[in-house]
Amino acid sequence: MIIEEKLTKAKEKFNNRLRSGRMGQSLEKPKTEKQTDEGSGNGLKYGFSSMQGWRLKMEDRHCVQVGLEQLKDWSFFAVFDGHAGAKVAGICAEKLLNTITQSKHFQKNVSELNDTLSTTQIDSVVTSIKDGFLDLDEKMKTSYPDLMSGEDKSGTTAICALISKSHLFIANLGDSRAVLCRSGAVYFSTEDHKPNNPEERQRIVEAGGNVMISRVNGSLAVSRALGDYEYKQVANKPSTEQLVSPLPEVTVKSKNKTDEFLVLACDGIWDVMTNEDLYSYVRYQLAIEENLGTICSNVIDTCLHKGSKDNMSLFLVTFAGAPAVTADAKARDQKLDHQIVAKVEELVGKNNDEYSFSDLMDDLTVMEWKDLPPGGGLQAKHQVIEETFKKLSKYSNSDSETRETSALSDKTSN
Template identity: 50%
Template sequence: MGAFLDKPKTEKHTGHGSGNGLRFGLSSMQGWRVEMEDAHTAVLGIPHGLDNWSFFAVYDGHAGSRVANYCSKHLLEHITGSEDFWGIEKPGTALEPTVEGVKSGIRTGFLKIDEYMRNFSDLRNGMDRSGSTAVAVLLSPEHLYFINCGDSRAVLYRNSQVCFSTQDHKPCNPAKDAIQNAGGSVMIQRVNGSLAVSRALGDYDYKCVDGKGPTEQLVSPEPEVYEIPRCEEDEFVVLACDGIWDVMSNEELCEFVKSRLEIIDDLEKVCNSVVDTCLHKGSRDNMSVVIVCFPNAPKVSEEAVKKDAELDKYLESRVEEIIEKSGEEGIPDLVHVMRNLSVEIIPNLPPGGGLASKRSVIEAVYSRLNPHRDEEGSAGDLEDPW
C-alpha cells in the first residue's frame, strides 16, 4: 500500500521537446510517498526508420521502482523489435508496418519484456517484488495507438472535448472472473486482498500458477490497444498515473490543461501546474504527467492572460484583507486563510483546478505578509479544507 512522509517532497523531474509536428512536456513529483516509483518515456523519432513516429509513456511502479525504470528504457525496443510489429521476419525492412501489425507487435512486446524481466535474479528470487502499470501512446503520421496495462490512464482531447479515454484495469468484473479462474480472489477490491490492479508488468508473485499461460495468471501483462485515426481536430493527449486521476476526472484535467495552455505556451510549466494542483487537491501518491500537443492545441489568448492576472490580483487583495481583519488576534495560519477563501464564490478560477491551482499565489502573498511564519499549513498540508 505504501508508506508516507511527514512532509511531501515537492522537487520535480521535468522535461520538454518538439518534433514531428508535436510538442510535449512532462513533470513528476514524489509527493507524500516514501519512495519515487514512477518513470516515463518520451521519444521523438523511432529506430528502424520510423523517424516520423513518436512514443510517450508513463509507468507507475509499486513495491519498488525496478520494473518501472527498466520498462521506461526498454519497452519501446521490445515492441518495435518484434517480428509481429513489422509483419515480416526482419524488423525494419518493410516500408511501414500495418495497423494490425502494430497492434500485434505492441501485445507481443509487452509479453516479451515481462518474460524477459522475470529472469532478472532479484525478481526471480523474490528479493524484488516490484511491478508497474504502463500507459502509452504511439503516434504514426496517420494513427494514434493508445496502450494500457494497469490503472494509469490516457485521454485524447479533440474538438474541445474528451473524445477517448483508456479504461483502468481493476480487479472487478470481468477481471474478477479471470482472477478466480487462476485460483485467486478479490478482496477489498484487490487481487488476493493486496494488489490494486488486474494487469501489470512484473508482479511475479501473481504470475506463478502452473498450467496457466501468461495472460491467464492472477495478474496479466497483456495490454489493451486502441487504434484511433488522427485528424485536424486533435488538440492534445494527456498520460498520467493514478496519483493524478485520484483527484481529477478526465474532464477536469483536460479543461484545466486547456485553460493553462491559453495562459502559457511552456508545456513543462503546464505539467508542473498539474502536479502542484493535484498535490494541493489531496493526492498522496507519486504523480507523473505527460502532455503531448498537436498543431491544433489551444493557443495563448490575451483575454485569458488578462483574466488570470486579474484573478491573481484579486486573490492577493483578499489574503491581505483576511490578515488585516485578524487585528489583535494575530496573523492566522495559512490553513485558516484558505478555509476562508474556499467558501467564497471567486470568479474565473481555472476549471478543474479551482482554488487549489492558485495555492502558490496565495502562499506567496501570505509569506510576504508573514515572513516569520512556521511551517504549519505549508504546501501539501493534509488538513487542507479543499
C-alpha cells in the first residue's frame, strides 16, 4: 500500500511538472532555425549546430575556445543541456572553463603542462576539472538569489572535452554523451548518468530519495547535474552524496594518429541515434562534405526527422585521421538523390490529388534502397524528398514537418 501511494504521488508530480512546462511540452510545429558554426586551430577542426526543435524553449547552451589563455595549444568544447529553464546552462557555458583553469591544482601546474604530460600532471588536470564542476555548483547557489531561494529551479547536464597536444580529457555529467571514433570504429563513449543505474540509485536512496518511473523522486530524468538545488538539500551530506550529484566522470585518452573524430552531443541526438548510427552517418558525411558546420546541421535535421522531440546540439571535432571527401562518395550520393527524385516523381504522378506527403513517405519507407546513408537512412534524404514533392504537388504546405514524429511518443527527458 505504501509503495502504491508513493507511485501515485510520483505520477502526480510528474504530470504537474509536465503541465507546468518543466519537462518539455511540445510546440505544434518544430522551430527548425539553427545556430551553426565551424572553426579550426591547434591541429583540429570543429563544427557545431543546434536547433530548438519541438520544445517550447531552447535550453541548450555551448562553449568553444580554441587556444586557452595560458595554454595556447589547448582547446575546450562543451555542450550544456538545460532543463526547467536555461539559466544554469547559460552560467556554466560562460564560467565553467574559467572555474576549471583558475582552480588551485590547475594554476599550480599550468607552467609545466607541455607537449607530453606525466601521470602526475594528468591527475592534476583531472582533479582540476572535478574541482571546477564542484566549485561552480557551489558558487552558483550562493551567488544568484533566485537559485538560492528556489525561485529558479533550473539545472543542466554537461559534456566537455579539454584537448591538449597529447591527451583528451572528457568530462561527463548527466545524459549528454561523448563518442570518440578511432581506426574505423567507435573507440570510446561516456556512460549516461541515469537514476536506474545501480550506483546512482544507491546514492539517491542513501540520501533519502527514491527512483520512480526511472526518475529521481519521480521527477528528474538524470542523476547528476549542475544546479537542480531542490535535490541537494540533505543536511550533513557533501554535494557528491546528494540525490543529484554535481561530480563529473572524467576520462583521459591519449591521442592516437588513427583518431578520426569526437562528437559531443545532448540527448536530443542520442534519443534517436545509437553511438554506431552517429559514427556511421558522420563518416558518410565526411566523405561528401568538407564544411563541418554543414555536417552538424545535417545530423540535426536527420535526428529531427527520425523523431527527436528535444532541443538538439552537437560538436564535431575532427583529427588528422578523419576521412576526407572523395569523388566516388560524392558521385554515389548524387546518384542516390537522382534515384529518389525519380521515384518520388513516379509515385506522385500515378496517384491522385489526395496523395499526401505522409502517403509518399510510407511508400518510400517500404521500398528497398541501395546505398542509403548508414545511420541516417531515408530520413537523411528528407530534404530531397520534400523539395521534389512540393514541386509536384498542389499542396504548398505539406505535412512533412510532423510526418515522421507524430507516430512517436513524446519524449520528456530531463
